[in-house]
Amino acid sequence: MFLTHRYRIVRFLSALAMLGAALAASATLFDNELTIRIEQGIESALPIAVVPFAKGAGINIELDVAGVIRSDLARSGKFLPMPSQDLPSRPARFSDINFKNWRLLGIENLVIGKVLPNTRGGFTLEFRVVDVYKGNQLFGFRIPTSRKNMRLTAHHVADLIYEKILNEKGAFATRIAYITVEKTPSKKTIYRLQVADADGYDPHTILESSQPLLSPAWSPDGSLLAYVSFEGRNSAIYLQNVRTGAREEIVAGEGINSAPAFAPDGRRLAVTLSRDGNPEIYLYELQKRTLERLTKHPAIDTEANWSPDGKTIVFTSDRGGGPQIYRVGLDGGTPRRVTFNMGPYNARARHSPDGKKLAVVHGDEKGYNIAVLEVKNGLYEILTNARLDESPSFAPNGSMIIYATMGARGTELAAVSTDGRLKQRLALQHGQVREPAWGPFRK
Amino acid sequence: MNLGPHRDKKIMINSLISKREKNMKEDGLKLVLLTIVAILLAGCGTTGDKQRQQTSSRLESRTVSRAPASAPAVSQGLAEDTEFSAAALDDPEGPLSVRTVYFDYDSSAVREEFRETVTAHASYLAANASASVTLQGHADERGTREYNRALGEARALSVRSQLVLLGATAEQIKTVSYGEERPVAEGHDEKSYAVNRRVEILY
Numbered sequence: 001m002f003l004t005h006r007y008r009i010v011r012f013l014s015a016l017a018m019l020g021a022a023l024a025a026s027a028t029l030f031d032n033e034l035t036i037r038i039e040q041g042i043e044s045a046l047p048i049a050v051v052p053f054a055k056g057a058g059i060n061i062e063l064d065v066a067g068v069i070r071s072d073l074a075r076s077g078k079f080l081p082m083p084s085q086d087l088p089s090r091p092a093r094f095s096d097i098n099f100k101n102w103r104l105l106g107i108e109n110l111v112i113g114k115v116l117p118n119t120r121g122g123f124t125l126e127f128r129v130v131d132v133y134k135g136n137q138l139f140g141f142r143i144p145t146s147r148k149n150m151r152l153t154a155h156h157v158a159d160l161i162y163e164k165i166l167n168e169k170g171a172f173a174t175r176i177a178y179i180t181v182e183k184t185p186s187k188k189t190i191y192r193l194q195v196a197d198a199d200g201y202d203p204h205t206i207l208e209s210s211q212p213l214l215s216p217a218w219s220p221d222g223s224l225l226a227y228v229s230f231e232g233r234n235s236a237i238y239l240q241n242v243r244t245g246a247r248e249e250i251v252a253g254e255g256i257n258s259a260p261a262f263a264p265d266g267r268r269l270a271v272t273l274s275r276d277g278n279p280e281i282y283l284y285e286l287q288k289r290t291l292e293r294l295t296k297h298p299a300i301d302t303e304a305n306w307s308p309d310g311k312t313i314v315f316t317s318d319r320g321g322g323p324q325i326y327r328v329g330l331d332g333g334t335p336r337r338v339t340f341n342m343g344p345y346n347a348r349a350r351h352s353p354d355g356k357k358l359a360v361v362h363g364d365e366k367g368y369n370i371a372v373l374e375v376k377n378g379l380y381e382i383l384t385n386a387r388l389d390e391s392p393s394f395a396p397n398g399s400m401i402i403y404a405t406m407g408a409r410g411t412e413l414a415a416v417s418t419d420g421r422l423k424q425r426l427a428l429q430h431g432q433v434r435e436p437a438w439g440p441f442r443k
Numbered sequence: 444m445n446l447g448p449h450r451d452k453k454i455m456i457n458s459l460i461s462k463r464e465k466n467m468k469e470d471g472l473k474l475v476l477l478t479i480v481a482i483l484l485a486g487c488g489t490t491g492d493k494q495r496q497q498t499s500s501r502l503e504s505r506t507v508s509r510a511p512a513s514a515p516a517v518s519q520g521l522a523e524d525t526e527f528s529a530a531a532l533d534d535p536e537g538p539l540s541v542r543t544v545y546f547d548y549d550s551s552a553v554r555e556e557f558r559e560t561v562t563a564h565a566s567y568l569a570a571n572a573s574a575s576v577t578l579q580g581h582a583d584e585r586g587t588r589e590y591n592r593a594l595g596e597a598r599a600l601s602v603r604s605q606l607v608l609l610g611a612t613a614e615q616i617k618t619v620s621y622g623e624e625r626p627v628a629e630g631h632d633e634k635s636y637a638v639n640r641r642v643e644i645l646y
Contacts, residue, residue: 259589279593348587
């Protein structure tokens with residue numbers, strides 16, 4: 001009883017501390033980097049302590065590996081990492097752990113680790129997760145890495161902790177793509193397609209243009225990004241290799257060329273084209289480079305998204321008046337409306353990775369917000385409450401949805417847990433950030 | 444489907460958040476200072492991380508040098524008996540001086556008040572077979588970007604079909620839609636939205 005009581009107090013105190021810690025761990029003043037702020041925490045999060053990793057002789061790694069892990073776990077809303085300044089001790093070896101001390105602080109799991117040199121000039125990151133109450137090791141890993149991959153490896157460690165303790169795959173070692181728009185002092189506009197770690201760090205510009213860039217979409221293996229560029233006189237759909245930067249125009253016809261979406265097998269793209277007179281959905285075969293028309297209706301049909309089984313496509317259509325979500329089989333057939341009794345505006349649906357939910361942009365008299373709809377029964381919940389939210393994208397483990405929202409200085413990125421309980425904001429220091437697309441798990 | 448109470452709950456949560464945010468801001472300053480130190484310390488390490496996928500293709504020089512979409516069409520050698528001439532395009536008082544058609548929210552129907560404008564442009568195109576025009580469709584910022592692209596296109600196509608109905612040929616008209624990407628007014632209110640929902644007629 002004593003322990004339970006104490007544990008609750010500790011939880012409350014560490015919840016407050018966590019908010020500060022997350023801010024400190026993630027805040028940065030670099031241009032074009034994202035910062036993460038947790039707006040609303042979860043009380044049921046698991047207390048965990050991640051001790052700063054010890055370093056072998058002669059190793060000068062500046063990255064705070066434990067800090068990256070702590071910040072990842074905190075962002076999930078499912079863990080409450082103890083702030084580093086509150087750690088009672090910093091054991092590097094299992095035999096150094098004073099279990100009683102950690103128990104008194106209400107810590108359930110303890111992570112210790114070290115960075116060691118390996119024979120090939122790189123590093124080995126070793127870590128163990130300890131059950132404080134049982135006094136034994138739950139699991140431990142030794143991961144070869146390099147200086148350049150250290151941050152990624154730290155995200156992998158966070159994934160392993162998340163996965164082993166919660167029995168659910170982690171999505172920290174993933175990436176996001178998004179568009180930034182910057183107005184220069186000379187009144188020029190610069191559009192950039194950027195790729196960053198899922199926590200917003202380490203952003204890389206993979207394309208820069210003076211004309212609008214839109215609609216980034218990942219290939220299922222994470223090697224390619226499809227997007228729309230206005231670099232010609234009209235829009236065109238491009239494919240770009242994320243690693244090499246090699247790019248290719250794949251579809252450019254009369255009218256609009258837009259809204260690319262990869263099929264789950266990566267062999268086809270659904271796109272929206274108006275070459276035949278009005279916006280319709282087409283299937284583009286990557287190998288054969290052929291186009292096949294899927295929808296046929298004088299109304300607008302756009303914003304296709306594949307079901308994870310690859311058998312159906314949902315899309316936005318105003319065939320019933322205002323925009324609503326419809327589903328069509330790949331064999332054609334009559335599209336069936338998906339969104340009923342959900343108000344006048346529902347657009348840009350995205351399937352959850354398990355296909356059971358759809359995230360949509362839901363508009364009513366209060367504004368445009370992200371809603372999640374159960375495919376099975378049509379019940380929905382509105383997860384956000386700003387005035388202009390758009391572009392929802394599921395994390396590959398389905399736990400979070402990243403989206404764009406209107407902040408004080410323009411559009412910025414935010415994330416909400418799929419159950420709506422945890423909200424975060426990823427705020428950019430300069431320019432506008434929009435159209436986030438969460439990449440797949442990394443192999 | 445109980446929308447009302449659900450929304451109320453959200454609003455309450457929201458006010459709690461803003462209180463917490465205020466507290467955070469006060470503590471935040473100290474933390475930011477701490478972070479600056481941390482960044483300075485970490486500074487050298489980050490440069491080594493930059494090669495992961497660094498290839499950035501620059502398009503600027505290529506695209507800037509292109510002719511703007513609004514380059515004036517050359518219309519010389521007109522028959523003398525045509526109603527309109529190239530000069531009519533430049534007449535600030537003439538019906539052809541109106542080059543923008545505005546639309547209602549989520550609608551691509553051409554409003555009655557723009558009938559005269561559309562008719563004048565159709566007659567000009569009919570009388571000047573060598574003239575061509577680009578219809579640039581736009582939407583306001585509300586709703587999704589790609590739906591707005593499609594909506595801008597639907598608006599441009601709607602003006603195009605009227606022009607063709609009134610005598611222009613389809614070959615004279617190109618459409619392009621920027622959706623919500625190129626607003627003329629930057630405000631987040633109906634006044635701005637009303638002028639952003641438009642088709643620009645560009646010779």
